[in-house]
Amino acid sequence: MDYEIKLPDIGHNIAEVIEILVKVGDHIQQEQSLIIIEDNKASIEVPSPQSGIIKHINVNIGEKIKTGSIIMVLDLLTNEVQKKKQNDSKKYQTIVLPNISNESVEVIDIFVKKGEIIKKEQSIISVEGNKASIEIPSPFEGVVNKILINVGEKITEGTEILILEEVIKSIVDKVILSKELKKDINIKKNKYVHATPLIRRIARKFCINLEKVKATGRKNRILKEDIQKHIANIADLSKTKDNFHLNDKIISHHTEKSINYNFQEFGEVEELKLTSVQKISGMRLSNNWKNIPHVTQYDEVDITDLENFRKKQNLELKLQTKVTLLSFIIKALSKTLKKFPKFNSSLSIDKNKIILKKYYNIGIAVETKKGLIVPVIKDVLYKGIVDLSSEILQIILKARECKLKTSEMNGGCFTISSLGNLGGTAFSPIINAPEVGILGISRASIKPLWDGKEFIPRLILPLSLSFDHRVIDGADGVRFIKYINKMLSDIRYLIM
Incomplete structure (x- = not known):
C-alpha cells in the first residue's frame, strides 16, 4: 500500500x-x-x-x-x-553512503569506533561537499564490526562506510556488564545525544560537550535555545553583560560587531554571490588560520644568475614550453623538503604523532574565475626542470578552465602561493591543512647589493615561509628558508 x-x-x-x-x-x-x-x-x-x-x-x-x-x-x-x-534479517549489515550529492564528498569526521553499539539514526560520519557539511545517520542498530573509510577520503554514492553486526543478546549482556564496572563518568560519555547536524556543527566549533547541555525538545532533543543557554551560563553573561546570540547557522558575539547593517542607507550597493569554490576555500582558510599557530619567516634570495641562465636556455633550446622560474623554485623546494623532513609531514588526527611523508607532491595556488584552486604536481623530486615547466603550464590551464580531476587536487605535501606577477614585497600565506607549511613568492626587483667594494645591481626575489609551530620550531624555519635561498642563488646545488 x-x-x-x-x-x-x-x-x-x-x-x-x-x-x-x-x-x-x-x-x-x-x-x-x-x-x-x-x-x-x-x-x-x-x-x-x-x-x-x-x-x-x-x-x-x-x-x-x-x-x-x-x-x-x-x-x-x-x-x-x-x-x-x-x-x-542478516547478522551483518553494510552501510553505504546515500545519495546526497552528484559529486564526491570528503569524510571530515568519524563518530564511531569498532566494537561500539550504535542506535538507529545515530550519526556515524560527517562529510563535506560543495554546499554543506552533512552528518550521515545509521539506518540500523547494531555493533560496529569494521570501519571501511578514513578521515580525508573522498567517497561517492554507494561507497561502503562500515559493516554493522546484529545486536544479539550475548553481545548486549557483555557490553552492559562491562559498563557496570566503569565509573559513572565513563557511562555518561557513551550516551547518545539527540541533536540536529546544525547544533552538532556549532558544538564542535565552540568545543561544547553536548552531553552536558540540558535538552528541552521533543524526545529529549537539544534545541538552539538549549545550546544558547548553555553558552550563556559558561560565559557568565549576567556578570560580564556580554550578549551571545544564535542566528541561522552560527553563534556571534556582539564584541565582534556582527551587526546586520543596511548599507543602502549610505549609498548605492551591489550584491555578488560567492561561488561554491569561494565558500569552501573561505571556510577552510578561516579554520586553518584559527586552528594552526602560524609563524611566517621572510627572506630575500639573489636570483640574478638563475634568471640569466633561465633566459639563456630558453633562447638556445627553443622549447615549445619555456622554462619558468617557478619550475626552479619547485625543484629547490623538493630538495629542501628532503633535507628537512618535518616540513614534509602532517599531524595525526589525535595530534599525538607526526606523519612523515616519503613522497614529494607540491600544490600550486591558482587564481580562477570561480576562486582559488590548488592543483598538485606529483613526485617533483624526480622530475627535471623542463618536464616541470611543461606540467606546470598544463595543470594551471586545466585549473583555469575548471577541468581538473579530483586526483589532480589531492595528495599535496606542501603548497606554493605565487603573487610575483602582481607585485608586492611580502605577505603571510595561510597554511593549507593538513600540510604544515606554505611558501609565498612575491615580485622580484633590482636592488643594490654591497660586494665588499661597491654596490652592484642584483635581481632579488622575496620569499615568505609560513609554518605550523606545533610541528616546526622557529630555528628550523630559518634553516629551511636559508636552504632554499642557497639552492636558488647558486643553481649548481640543484644538481647535487
Whole structure:
C-alpha cells in the first residue's frame, strides 16, 4: 500500500531542502527523520508519520518546497511483512553512503569506533561537499564490526562506510556488564545525544560537550535555545553583560560587531554571490588560520644568475614550453623538503604523532574565475626542470578552465602561493591543512647589493615561509628558508 508523505505546516510557506537522510529501499520507522529543511530562521528535521519502505523520493537537495508538497512515497508494511523482514534479517549489515550529492564528498569526521553499539539514526560520519557539511545517520542498530573509510577520503554514492553486526543478546549482556564496572563518568560519555547536524556543527566549533547541555525538545532533543543557554551560563553573561546570540547557522558575539547593517542607507550597493569554490576555500582558510599557530619567516634570495641562465636556455633550446622560474623554485623546494623532513609531514588526527611523508607532491595556488584552486604536481623530486615547466603550464590551464580531476587536487605535501606577477614585497600565506607549511613568492626587483667594494645591481626575489609551530620550531624555519635561498642563488646545488 502506497502512502504519500507531505511536508507538514512548519509556519512558513517555502523552505529549502538541505539534506536527504534516507534513500529508496530503506526500511524506516515512524518518527524517523527523512529530510532536513531550512527557512529564514532555522533548520528543521521532517519525520515520517508511518513505518515502511521508501518507494520514491520526490525532492532534491537545494529544491524549494512548500507546505503540502509530496516529499516521498512510502510502501506501508503489514505486521506480517514486518515480522518476516525481521526474521529474514542478516547478522551483518553494510552501510553505504546515500545519495546526497552528484559529486564526491570528503569524510571530515568519524563518530564511531569498532566494537561500539550504535542506535538507529545515530550519526556515524560527517562529510563535506560543495554546499554543506552533512552528518550521515545509521539506518540500523547494531555493533560496529569494521570501519571501511578514513578521515580525508573522498567517497561517492554507494561507497561502503562500515559493516554493522546484529545486536544479539550475548553481545548486549557483555557490553552492559562491562559498563557496570566503569565509573559513572565513563557511562555518561557513551550516551547518545539527540541533536540536529546544525547544533552538532556549532558544538564542535565552540568545543561544547553536548552531553552536558540540558535538552528541552521533543524526545529529549537539544534545541538552539538549549545550546544558547548553555553558552550563556559558561560565559557568565549576567556578570560580564556580554550578549551571545544564535542566528541561522552560527553563534556571534556582539564584541565582534556582527551587526546586520543596511548599507543602502549610505549609498548605492551591489550584491555578488560567492561561488561554491569561494565558500569552501573561505571556510577552510578561516579554520586553518584559527586552528594552526602560524609563524611566517621572510627572506630575500639573489636570483640574478638563475634568471640569466633561465633566459639563456630558453633562447638556445627553443622549447615549445619555456622554462619558468617557478619550475626552479619547485625543484629547490623538493630538495629542501628532503633535507628537512618535518616540513614534509602532517599531524595525526589525535595530534599525538607526526606523519612523515616519503613522497614529494607540491600544490600550486591558482587564481580562477570561480576562486582559488590548488592543483598538485606529483613526485617533483624526480622530475627535471623542463618536464616541470611543461606540467606546470598544463595543470594551471586545466585549473583555469575548471577541468581538473579530483586526483589532480589531492595528495599535496606542501603548497606554493605565487603573487610575483602582481607585485608586492611580502605577505603571510595561510597554511593549507593538513600540510604544515606554505611558501609565498612575491615580485622580484633590482636592488643594490654591497660586494665588499661597491654596490652592484642584483635581481632579488622575496620569499615568505609560513609554518605550523606545533610541528616546526622557529630555528628550523630559518634553516629551511636559508636552504632554499642557497639552492636558488647558486643553481649548481640543484644538481647535487
